[in-house]
Structure formats: C-alpha cells, structure tokens
Amino acid sequence: MTWPSSIQEIIDEFQEIDDQFERLEVLMDFADEVDELPFDEWSDSNLVRGCQSVAHIEVNIRENLVWIRAAADARMVQGLQGILSIAVNGNSPETVIQLTPNFAEEAGILVSLTPSRSNGFRTMFDMIQNRVKEEIL
Amino acid sequence: MTWPSSIQEIIDEFQEIDDQFERLEVLMDFADEVDELPFDEWSDSNLVRGCQSVAHIEVNIRENLVWIRAAADARMVQGLQGILSIAVNGNSPETVIQLTPNFAEEAGILVSLTPSRSNGFRTMFDMIQNRVKEEIL
C-alpha cells in the first residue's frame, strides 16, 4: 500500500524505533501538531464518544479543504490527534474520505496500545470521516 | 482394622476380584441377603432420603437384637442393603452403633460407585444407626 508522503514519513519514523518507550515518546511529540481546540469550545457535539479519556475533535471545511482542531487530557491521545491532523489537514474532503486508518497499524503506532486505545484511534478517525461526509453530502 | 468375621468375609470376597463388572455382579448377588420389606409397607418413615433411586429400610429391635428389612428398585442398591443386613442383623444395638461404614471402602465395594451412590451407602448406614440410637436411648 502506498500512502501520501506526509503519512509515509510518519510510518517511516515509527518503524525505525525498536523500543516501546521511545515509540510512545515520539507519539507524544506529535501532540504539538494539534491545532488546539480551546477548553471553552469543548462541547457534546465535538466530544469523542467511546474514548476512555476525554477527547474532543472539531472538523471544519474551509475553501474545500479539511482542517481539524482537537484536544485531549491524555498526551498520547493528543499525539494520536496530532497524527490525524497531519493526515487530514489541508486535504480535500474526497481525499480524507478515501483514507484508511490502517497506516497506524503499519507504522506500529498501535503496537501495544491496547484495544481500548487503538479503538480510540479508530473512533477518532471514523468521527472525522463521518463529519466530512455530513458536510459535503 | 479388624472387622467382625461376617464383614471380613465380605471384604475378602470383594478384594479377590479385579474386574469391576464382576465386582458389581457380586454386589448384586448380595441382594438375596435382604429380608425384603413388602411394597405395601413402604412409607415415608422408612424411605431413605437423599438416595437417587427409591430405597426403603425398616429397623427392628427384637430381644435386644437388631434386624433390618429393606427394598430398593435398583438391584445394586439392594446389594448394598444385603451387605448392610449381614453387617447388622442379629447383632446387639451396641455393636451396631459402634460399626463404621469404612469396611465398604476397604472392600473396594465403593470403587467406582460414584459419590452419589457411595453417599447412598453412607446414608443408609447412618439411617440404620440413627434408628437404633432412637430405639435404645
């Protein structure tokens, strides 16, 4: 499978790491990529449901490009949101809808993220795609 | 442990047998030793409780000697009753009270009689002793 280059870079970065601790550190570093959704804009409509810790994602489409803002209390969840931001931000709705979340597995990002958390990733991914679909249909 | 000779004979007889089928055949032969309690004398008071199949035992003390009459629908239960008859009949209440049911184990009579049935043996044994105690106390 080939990925957009921004995603391929993420995959490459993770695949170089052997140590799980370092992998998680790198994951947390991606938290900085998030365009943060300020606390006073957290609402039920941008709440990620089924995630164990608190997480919010807001999806905007401006000039036919997708942009997300996000926030989470756990830094690793923010890291996942950062990766999602790279995968999504500035792309067309059509591109975003065609993405699959498998790159996270391929990158080994999800290695030893337990089911609940990897489901969290999937949940966030699905939420973004659904919002985009709602907007453009 | 030493047993009264009547019981010791039973133990010896069983211990000679290797084959479980033959052991059960011998057990059933002991059914003939039962002084049968006729059907029309079956009652709640002589019913053996906790036995899986229907079994009745009546305990009499005549001239200070214990005698039992018994009946059961399964022939192996009758066999157990026959063995109990040999162990008990014609003995003094004091002797009967001092008996322990362990001889059945020693004889291997209970080998492969499942717990429910060996409990049946114990239940019948206890019932006889309790009745004897009630009579003489």
Added chain:
Amino acid sequence: MGDSMKQDFPIFSREVNGRPLVYLDNAATTQKPSCVIDAMTEYYSLSNANVHRAVHTLAGEATEGYEACRKLLKQRFNSDFAVITSGTTEAINLAAHAWGEHNLQPGDVVVLTEMEHHSDIVPWQMLAERIAIELRFVPVEEGLLDMDALEVALDGAKLVCVVHTSNVLGVRNPVEQIISMSKSVGARVLLDAAQAVPHEMIDFKELGADFLAFSAHKMCGPTGIGALLVSQEAFDEMHPFMGGGDMIQTVTLEGSTYQTNEHKFEAGTPRIAEGVGWAAALEWMSEIDLKSHHKRLLAIAQKVASRLEQKGMKVYSTLRPRDAAVVSFTHPTIHPEDFARLLDAQGIAVRTGHHCAQPLMEKLGVNGTIRASFYIYNDESDADALLSGIDRVLEAMA
C-alpha cells in the same frame, strides 16, 4: 473419521475400569480438543490479566482474547448481539429477568412445552410467581410436539419458549414453523439451543428468533461459559439483570447509567479464560462439517436403536432425519442405574435418570431412561462397544 478425530482429544487415551473410554454422554457435556485446553493453559501461563479499561499489555491481550470469543459467536451465528453468560441456564434466566420482567404484565401468556429442560421451565415458573404471568405448556404426543395444540396455545401469547432439540429424545422441533406461527401472533421467541448448536449450523437472523441460549461445554468448549444471542428488537427492550463492574457507564450515590452494548448484561470480571477457550473451540469447530457428521451419527444411532429394540428394549428417541443422534431407552426389568453401572464397568459412559426433564418423563410414563448420545468424535467402534457391552449386561442379568 471419528477415530482420527479422537486423536485431537486427550481424554480418549485414558482407560476406564481397564477398558478404553467409550464416551456416549455427549448430551450432558462434550469432550475438549487439545487446542481448547492449550488455549486456556496458554492464557493462564502468558496473558492472564483482568480485561477492559486497562492500558497494560497483558490486560490488552486478555481483552482481545475474551472479545474474540464474542466476535466469533456473532460471526458463526450471524447475530448482532452475543451476551456472554455462564451457560444456557443463566442465559434463560437472563432473558426472564432482563426481558420478561420488564415486558410482560400480569396475565400475559408465555407458551412453553412439555419437552423443555428444567432450565427452560423453572425460570418462567419463578417469573410467574413474581409477576403473575400465565404459563401454557404445549403437550408432547409420541415424543413430538402437538402442533395443533401449539396453534391454540399461541392465542394471546407474548413469548414462546421452545427447546430447539430435545436433550432426552434428540427430537429436533420444527422451529422455523414455530417461529413463524409465533411471529404471526406478535410473540417473541426464545429457543433453548443447548443441544442444537452442537449439531447444526444456525443462522440466527435468518431463523428470526429473538433469543437463542446455549452453552460452550456442549460444543467442545469449556465449562462456566455460554451465550444468549438477542435480536435488535429484543435487545432494545432489555433492562440490566445483574449489577456491578463493567456493565455501568457512571455510578453515583443517586443512581447509575449503563453500557449500551452487551457489556450492559455482563456484570463483574468476565469469564476470561473461558472466553479464550471457547474462542479456540469455535475456531476448531469452524473446520468441522456438521452436516456430514450429523448424517453419519444419525445412521449409527438408528442402527443402535433398532438393535436395542430387537433385544427387547423400548426406545423413546425418534431419530428422524434432522433429529440428533440420541438413543434414550429402557429395559423392561433392569433398572437404568444398574444398567449404566454395568456399562461403566466396561468403560462405557452413558447417562441415566430424568435428564432434567421431569415433565417429559412423566409424559413418557417412566422415572428415567438410559441415554446414549453421540458426538462428532464417536464412530462405529463406539456403537459396537456399546452393543456388545449391552449384551454382556443382558447376559449377566438374565
């Protein structure tokens, strides 16, 4: 066929009373292939941890192992919901509490049959004591459900509970017809499938029942686990049964809110190792062609039954084409327990007694029967062993 399969089952290398084990008590419980035993051993040796809501590696593995069982159940039976219970009995009690108690009113009619296992009678009798529903029992004639009587009984019924396949007789009821009759009066349908799922593939959605209850231990899985499959409509009508950890979303001193999926009905630490073992059994079973085994085993059972009749025994099983390979019989004079014990002395395991179906025994006019029940690893040699074992019993008791 059966013989090579026996190699997968460690228990068949054991002897009973000096004879190779001939296991014909499969309707009570089935034996376990090595892969099931190994899966549980491996779980306890490598991944044991409590599931859900945890972030460490073992807990993740345990959760995956346990949830794999649910996933396989949903796949195999084509069901949207698979609630995991401790067995058929708890599954039916769950239906009685979680659905019955909240959807039935005093006077409402629940239809049962005289062929039911106690597990599909007593929970409804207990519910009737709590909320005064009316129980109607469809009679059994010559071992079969009286379908005309069912038609009559359905009048006004809110729920119909039927054993899919009888554990006593092997009778496979016309459940498709029963479901469509029940649905046409608007009743929900519960099938006791404890004896069904081991013997035939069931497509839950296609079948159209609302509840399907069964146990792992009767289909090569471990003890202590079973399931209740539930239709979407019935699931929406269910309220929690047992309360505790894992089934809640929030707990406050004022009250609690519940999970929305199956976890709502699975309070407390689940049967984790059991789930792992059952998952292994389901995977193993997915390679088994139940249809061809059914044909093979039924032929064996029919042969046994006709030989028993020749020898003077009364056979109660019907053994029609879709019935399970169960031979229930009595001898005119030999007590079933004596009979079974003399078979056991020859290494042959059969069951005797009322088989947890006293009303059916009453109807058949017996206290109990001797039951030989065949499963996928059984073969002709088991039938032959049984028949010659019976000959020896008859000789000895002659």
Added chain:
Amino acid sequence: MGDSMKQDFPIFSREVNGRPLVYLDNAATTQKPSCVIDAMTEYYSLSNANVHRAVHTLAGEATEGYEACRKLLKQRFNSDFAVITSGTTEAINLAAHAWGEHNLQPGDVVVLTEMEHHSDIVPWQMLAERIAIELRFVPVEEGLLDMDALEVALDGAKLVCVVHTSNVLGVRNPVEQIISMSKSVGARVLLDAAQAVPHEMIDFKELGADFLAFSAHKMCGPTGIGALLVSQEAFDEMHPFMGGGDMIQTVTLEGSTYQTNEHKFEAGTPRIAEGVGWAAALEWMSEIDLKSHHKRLLAIAQKVASRLEQKGMKVYSTLRPRDAAVVSFTHPTIHPEDFARLLDAQGIAVRTGHHCAQPLMEKLGVNGTIRASFYIYNDESDADALLSGIDRVLEAMA
C-alpha cells in the same frame, strides 16, 4: 522469598516489551501457579464430564473434583454454607435477589458506604428500584469510613453492606466493629471480601457476618468462579435466585420444589473445571502464611509510597498495619493513562482509572488514580523496578 515463589508461576518467565514482567495489578486479578493450571488441564484431559446424578466413572470424578472445592472453602473459611457463583459480583447479586428481595420491605434501610466497589452498589440500587428500599451511604473521610456517621445510618437498618478491604485504597475496614454495631440493631451484614480473602485468613463464623462474597481469580484461582458464604440464619431466609437443572428436587407443570442445600442456588451445569482449579489454588494457598507475606508486602508498599511522595506524587492509600499493600497515586500533571502506558513500555503492569469505584473517586476529587497492588509473589525487586520505571517516566515527561 517472592522470587523463589515466582518460579511456581509460568507467567513470570515471560517478557513484556522486552523486559521481564513486573506484575503489580494484583487487585484486578492475581496470577496462577502451575498447580492450578495443571489441575484444570488434567481435568479436561482425563476426567471431563457433567456432574451430579450420573453413575459413570468420569462423572463421579468430575463431581468429586467440583465438590472438593466447596469442601475446601468451608474448611478454610469455617462456614456451613458455600454457594458457588461466577464471582464476587454474582455473589452479591445473589444475595440481593435470594435474600434481599424476600426479606426487605419498601422503606427498609440498607446501609452501604462510599468506599464500595460498583459490584456492591449497583445490585442494591437495582433492588431499590424493584422494591423501594432506602439506601444510605456512609461517607468516607480521608480515606476512612466515618464510623460516627455509620452509627447514625444504622438506625433502623435491615442490612449493612461493607467492603472488607478497599480495592482502591487498600483500606481494611474495622469489620469486627461494624458487624457488632450492625448486629446490635438487628441488621444482617454482607461483606465484600474480594480484596480481603487474598490477604488475610477469615473465620466466617467467628467474624459473625451473614454473607461473605469473593472471587477465585483474586486468590490465585481461575476466572469464572467465586463464592457466597452464608450464615445458617441467612441461608434459611433465602429463596432461589436462578432456576434450572441441579437446583430442583421435582419439577411439574404446576410448580417445582427445590434442593435444600447450596445446590438450590446453583442452577445449571456448574463451573466444573473452575471448581477443580480453585480447589487446587485453595490447597496451594493453605501452605502460604498470609500473615508474614502481609507484613512483608506492606513494608514494600510503604517504602514505595513514601518514595512517590518524595517525587511529588499524591498517594491516597493509607497503608496502616492491617491495610492491603495497594498504592494508589496521581501525578500533578501527567495523565494516569500516559503514566501507565509508559510503565507498560518498561514491562510494568499497573492499573489506572476509576477502579470500579466512581463514588469514591468523586470523594477523593479525582477522575482516576494509578494503582500498584502487590501480592505474595512480589518482592523488593518489583518495587525497585517500579520506582526506576517511574523515574524514567518523570524524566521523559519533564
């Protein structure tokens, strides 16, 4: 001490994320010694059969194996009745249905505490919905039960339900005092002993409670099985909970009569292999001196707790002489899940979250804690690994 014991536990030869497993999630579930795993393997490989009412050899062996578990429970805990359930949660639900529903009237008072596990809250909230009893929660102050408030709450109480030892804090409540206060107002007492039985020997009769609920999996036994010990008086007041096979004496279409012993509350095929496994665990545990382990582990936990406080973490556990060796803590800025995941990356298993005790979390003013819980096979080396693992986390997150 702990280290040599680890050799009995196959799981300690595994690695997690390239590091030897440091298992500190014992309050969630404990690991299993080989003898327990082997007993179950042996059962499935040699004696697997359904229990009770059967005459064949395997069934006899299975029945003996299962009933041995009950016998060992009665011996170890000095109890006349040991009802086998699927765990603590089912045990408490059993008490709520079998006793509560039949012995409490609308308006009757049941006293609980803010320290309870959800398993000892939700069943009573659900009972309150069914029969309108009043629930009173004794508050927790600084991690301890407010005994003055208990005194007040007891007024008119019919039942008092208290966690013997808290799974969140390790707090060992003054159950002797609570029982005598409760008895003096004529209330029955249920103890949630899930965290108690792994850590101290309990003499049920001497203690004088009416119900004691616990799970095998928290004391080196298998999943899927637990028990409710019941006093004679309470047992006499209980009615059947679930209906089905094995719990009945007679079933007719008109109604059923029930067994008189514990089987009355154990409907359906029991947890046979689990009983066999638990029996092996109980025998293994009978060689363990819990008192000396308790002293040893508490000292380890105290050391860990004080080091954590030095490093700026908040510790919620009390760690008084009789408390369990549980260290619940939070870091001022690092999210518990990040913390636990970074520990897991180093092979260290701890638990995070609300630990199924949301009301207590609310009281402590946190969403969740990180919990390291120690058990008999843990030793200084585990504590050292935890502390240096934590150092690495703090460095990385600095």
